[in-house]
Amino acid sequence: MQVAVIKYNAGNVQSVLYALERLGVDAVLTDDFDTIQKADKVIFPGQGEASTAMRYLKEKKLDRLIPQLRQPFFGVCLGQQLLCEYSEENDTTCLGVFPVKVKRFIPESHEEFKVPHVGWNNLLDLKHPLLNGLDETAFVYYVHSFFCELSDFTIAKTHYIHDFAALMHRDNFYAMQAHPEKSGKVGERILENFLRIGS
């Protein structure tokens, strides 16, 4: 199985590669159009800022490629947000796979709720085979200031200030706000479940 991890100018993807290595998966880090198109599975990781990341994807013409891919595709963190249609982060038009808006957390008081949302929080209302083996005691690691709104595509929520879309699914596209590569055994399970899709 060939797993492509999309390389772009968004934060550290090394930990994603190490996580796949621990699962015995040989992944290739690439921004090459053909390699991504031919891969059996694609992981779209990321940390960073939406408009800068979108600019890079456009330069590589990946903004056209990604929405048309048919293999299982997993967007993580900024990768989840970029799969949405619009992000409030620097007023950015995103890839539009999910008809969902990305908004900024606005706490009523920062004594109670800090932004960014940093740390371990649990999944709620889990409803998809991607989350097999997990329940509401499953904690995942978050670092983000923007969140995806709830929609019909939400397959698990997390509560911080209010509920937001922790994981989403539409056709061959999967997305997760937290970092599976940094979420201990829970994250490992989600990655394993994703890698098992279709096999």
Add this chain to the structure above:
Amino acid sequence: MLTKRIIPCLDIKDGRTVKGVNFVQLRDAGDPVELAKVYSDEGADELVFLDITATVDKRKTLTDLVTKVAKAINIPFTVGGGISTVEDVKVLLGAGADKISINSAAVKNPQIINEMALEFGSQCVVVAIDTRNVDGIDFVHTHGGRKPTLLRTQAWAKEVADRGAGEILLTSMDNDGTKSGFANEITAEISAALSIPVIASGGAGNMSHFKDVFTFGKADAALAASIFHFKEIPIPDLKAYLAKEGISMRIQ
């Protein structure tokens, strides 16, 4: 529900874990990769890795060690010690670190916080602040707490947050190594004044100290070293105790 974080700190010298008592005497506390794995398996929420000799030693040893640790564990992982340039950060993130922590370099050149936040995102920039109370006033100290500065701790904390730091690691030099509890007062003051998370460090001696720093100290995370390395407080016991005391914890 967002949980409070328990963070073991691995102080590294010459590739080995050590913990200074008041940062001067050092004791060997084991192999960092092995310790990192044990902590990750035991339920540590994150790891911090401080290279206390990084300013003088060769960086390569640290980079190799970071890679080994990052390959072995699946929890977030911060590296600090002797980091002063954007290039230093690039190398460590490339080796597998999730966040970097800067201290003296930020005091010397505060603009570096903005540059690092812009280049890599605030989420991976932790600013470590070593504070000591001198005649009733809190001052920032650098160089492992040895060198006083004229910066007031509270004002500096606000400045680093404004410049784009993602988290603050606040170490009380008065409490560090004493096992008498965290510096709850200043931790609470800074945590309440800022919108970014504050990691409290210095002074952990027993389990109730952690409860205090999460309640009175308003800390988002608590960091300790020797009590974990020498197994005085096992992490699973600590987390079970805190959960029972009503502190939100990630229990595996």
